[in-house]
Amino acid sequence: MVVDFVAKAAGKTPAREEFEGLTWSLYQFGKSVTGAQYQGCWISLQGLSRQVAAWQQTYDAWITPVLATPPMKIGSINLEETDLMKGWSDRRAVGGTRTADLPREVALFDGAHFLPLILEGGN
Amino acid sequence: MSFTEYSNYDGLALADLVKKRKVKPAELVEAAIALIERHNPKVNAVVFKAYDEARAKAKAKLSGIFAGVPMLLKDILGAKKCWPTRSGSRFVPVVSSPFDATLVARLEGAGLIPLGKTNVPEFGLVPLTEPKLYGPARNPWNLDHSTGGSSGGSAAVVASGIVPLAHANDGGGSIRIPASCCGLVGLKPTRGRNPLGPMFGDLFGGLIAEHVVTRSVRDTAAALDATAGVEIGDPYVAPPTPGSYLAATKRKPKKLRIAFATKRFSGRHLILNAKQRQKLRRNSARSLDITSRRACHQFREARSAQTSRRSGPRVSPW
Numbered sequence: 066m067v068v069d070f071v072a073k074a075a076g077k078t079p080a081r082e083e084f085e086g087l088t089w090s091l092y093q094f095g096k097s098v099t100g101a102q103y104q105g106c107w108i109s110l111q112g113l114s115r116q117v118a119a120w121q122q123t124y125d126a127w128i129t130p131v132l133a134t135p136p137m138k139i140g141s142i143n144l145e146e147t148d149l150m151k152g153w154s155d156r157r158a159v160g161g162t163r164t165a166d167l168p169r170e171v172a173l174f175d176g177a178h179f180l181p182l183i184l185e186g187g188n
Numbered sequence: 189m190s191f192t193e194y195s196n197y198d199g200l201a202l203a204d205l206v207k208k209r210k211v212k213p214a215e216l217v218e219a220a221i222a223l224i225e226r227h228n229p230k231v232n233a234v235v236f237k238a239y240d241e242a243r244a245k246a247k248a249k250l251s252g253i254f255a256g257v258p259m260l261l262k263d264i265l266g267a268k269k270c271w272p273t274r275s276g277s278r279f280v281p282v283v284s285s286p287f288d289a290t291l292v293a294r295l296e297g298a299g300l301i302p303l304g305k306t307n308v309p310e311f312g313l314v315p316l317t318e319p320k321l322y323g324p325a326r327n328p329w330n331l332d333h334s335t336g337g338s339s340g341g342s343a344a345v346v347a348s349g350i351v352p353l354a355h356a357n358d359g360g361g362s363i364r365i366p367a368s369c370c371g372l373v374g375l376k377p378t379r380g381r382n383p384l385g386p387m388f389g390d391l392f393g394g395l396i397a398e399h400v401v402t403r404s405v406r407d408t409a410a411a412l413d414a415t416a417g418v419e420i421g422d423p424y425v426a427p428p429t430p431g432s433y434l435a436a437t438k439r440k441p442k443k444l445r446i447a448f449a450t451k452r453f454s455g456r457h458l459i460l461n462a463k464q465r466q467k468l469r470r471n472s473a474r475s476l477d478i479t480s481r482r483a484c485h486q487f488r489e490a491r492s493a494q495t496s497r498r499s500g501p502r503v504s505p506w
Contacts, residue, residue, distance in 0.1 A: 067311050068279070075281050083279040085320055088310045107393055125444035131361070131368035136333040139324045142316060144309075165375040166367035167405070 068092045086145035094149055131166050194219040195349025198404040199257045199411075202352060203299065206256035213246040213256030213301065220258035220303055223350040230331055233344035235263055235322045236305035238271060245301050253410050253434075254353075255299030261292060261355040262342050263305045264312045265398060267387065268292050276308040276319035276338075290383040290419050291398045295355070298414035306354060307341030315365045317341055327369060336369035338362040343370040343401050353402040353411060359395045372401045373408045380426035382415050389423040409433035 068088075072079050081089055121127065194216065197205070205211045221239055228234045242258065250256050261268060264275045267285040274280040288296070296302065307325040309317050317340025318324040325340045327333040328348035335344045339356035343366035346354050356363045358376040367374025379394035400411045412433045418425045430436065 067275075071275075071277075071280055075279075075283070077279070077281070079279065084277070085310050088277070088313060091313065110393065123445070124447045126446045128446060128448040131364050132336075136327055136330075136336060136369040137316070138332055139316075139318060139326065139334055141334070142314070142318075144314065144318060144320075164364060165373070165408075166364040167373055 066095065068095075086143075086147045087149075088144075090147040090149055195223070197352065199254050199259075199300075199352035199402065199407040200404070202257045203254045206250075213250060214243065216256055217242050217246040217258050217301055217303070220351055223348070224303070224345075227328070227348050227350060231326045231328055231335075231344045231348055232323055233307050233325045233335075233341040233348070233350075234260065234304050235307050235341065236272065238302070238304050242301050242303045250299045250301075252297055252299030253414060254295075257300055257353075258303050258351050259295065259300045259353055259355065259400075260304055260306050260342060260345050260351055261302050262339055262357060263308045264338065265289060265357055265384070265387075265396075266292055266305070266355045268302060271305065273305065274321065275312065276310045276321050278321050287386060289387070290385040291415055292355075294383070294415040295400075295411070298411070300353075303351070305341075306339075306345055308339070309337045312338035312357070312359070312362055314338070315361055317344075317366070329371065334369060336366035339366045339374075339401060340369075343367060343372055343374075346370070346372055346401050346403060352404075353400045353407050355398075356401045357396060357398045359392060359397075363397075363399060363401060367401050370401075372403060373405050374401045375399055375408050375412070377412060377416070378426045380418075380422065380424050381412070381429075383417070383419040383422070385419045385421060389421055394424070406434060406437050409437045 068079050068084075071077075079092065084092065194202070202211075202216060206213055206216070221242075224234050224237070246256065261271075263273055265273070267273050267287060267289040269286065269288050270284045272282045272284060274282065292302070307317050307322050308319065310319050310321070315337045316334045317337040318334070325335045325344050327335045328344055334340070335347075339354075339358070339362050342354035342356045345351050347370035356366070356374065358364060358374075363374040363376050366372075376397050377399050379397065382398040384391060384396070384398065398415070400408065402408045402411065410433070416426075416429060416433075
C-alpha cells in the first residue's frame with residue numbers, strides 16, 4: 066500500500082534497485098494478498114484486539130520489558146534479507162491502548178514497558 | 189548557557205528559563221545547532237537541517253508551554269511545509285511538502301522550534317535504524333549498537349542531549365523500542381488520540397500513533413496536552429481525555445493493580461535466566477511496596493511506581 070501510494074504520488078514505477086531487500090519482499094508479498102484476505106486479517110486482528118483489551122480491564126497497568134535483550138550491534142540484521150518469516154511483530158499494541166517505555170530511573174528495571182493505564186487512568 | 193547546561197534540562201525546564209528571561213530562544217537554537225554539528229558526525233541521527241528557518245522562528249513571538257524549545261521531526265509523517273519527507277527510502281523523491289501536518293502545527297503551536305528531520309529505517313518497517321539512504325543511526329550510549337527503530341534518529345538526538353524531545357511515531361514499537369534502547373521516555377498514545385491529518389485519517393487500522401520521545405515523563409505528558417484532540421474528518425476518536433496529562437503526573441496515584449509478565453505470549457521467557465527473573469521480582473517488590481502477593485508474577489494492591497520526571501545530567505559517552 067505504502068509503496069504504491071508513493072509511486073502514484075511521485076509518478077514513478079517501483080523498481081527493485083530502489084528498495085532494500087526486505088522492503089521489496091514485503092511489497093511483493095503484499096501484492097499477492099487479495100482484498101478479501103486483507104479484510105479477513107483485519108477481522109482476525111480486531112477480534113484479538115478485543116480479547117487483549119478485555120484482559121486489560123483486569124489490571125490498571127501491565128509491566129513487561131520492551132526488549133528481551135540489550136540493543137543489538139549495528140549490522141546484526143541483514144536488511145537485504147528476503148525471507149519474511151524472519152520478520153517481527155508486536156501484539157501488545159493491537160489493543161489500541163496506550164503503552165509506554167520508561168527509563169530505569171522511573172521504572173522498575175531497564176526499559177520497563179507500561180501497558181496501558183498509568184497516564185490516562187482508564188480506557 | 190553552556191552546551192552541558194543546556195543538555196541537563198528537559199523541555200519544560202528550558203521553556204521555564206525562557207519564560208523567566210534567563211535565556212533567549214535564539215540561544216537555545218544555537219546550542220542545539222552546535223550540538224548537532226558536534227555529535228551528528230558520530231550518531232548520524234539528523235538527516236535534514238533547516239537552521240535558517242529555526243533561527244528566524246526563534247526571533248519571532250512565541251507562545252505555548254514549550255515556547256522557545258528546539259526539537260526535531262522524524263522523517264516519517266511529521267510533514268512540514270517546504271521540507272522533504274523521504275521515509276528513509278531512495279524511492280521517495282526529494283519533494284517539498286505543500287502543508288504542515290496537523291501534529292506538527294500543534295507542536296509548533298506549543299512553542300517548539302523544529303530544526304530538521306531525523307533518521308529512520310526504510311518506511312519504518314523494522315525496529316532498528318539502518319537505512320541504505322542515510323546510513324545507520326548510532327546509539328549515543330555505545331556507538332557500535334543500534335538505536336532501535338523506527339524512531340531511532342529521534343531517540344539518538346534526545347539521548348545525546350541535542351534536543352530535549354523529538355517527534356516519533358509507533359505502529360509495532362517504533363516509539364517504545366528506540367526509547368528503550370536509548371534510555372528515554374516513550375509513550376505510544378491511545379488509537380485516535382493524536383491527529384494524522386491532513387494526509388491521513390487512519391493508518392493500518394489505528395495501529396500507527398503519533399507522539400514524541402523525551403527525557404522526562406512530564407515532557408511527554410505536556411506534549412500530549414499540546415497535540416491530543418480530534419481534527420475535522422477523523423474517522424474515529426479516542427475516549428475523552430481525563431483533563432491535563434501534565435497535571436495527572438503531579439497527582440498522587442491511587443492504588444493500582446499491576447501485572448507483569450516474564451513470559452511471551454508463546455510461553456517463552458522474556459527474561460532469559462532464572463537469576464534475572466529472581467532479581468526482577470525482588471526489585472519490583474521493593475519498588476512497588478508490595479502489600480500482598482498472590483503469585484510470583486502477579487501483584488495485587490500494589491502501590492504504583494511513581495512516574496515522576498527524570499532528572500540528572502545527560503551523558504556524552506564518546
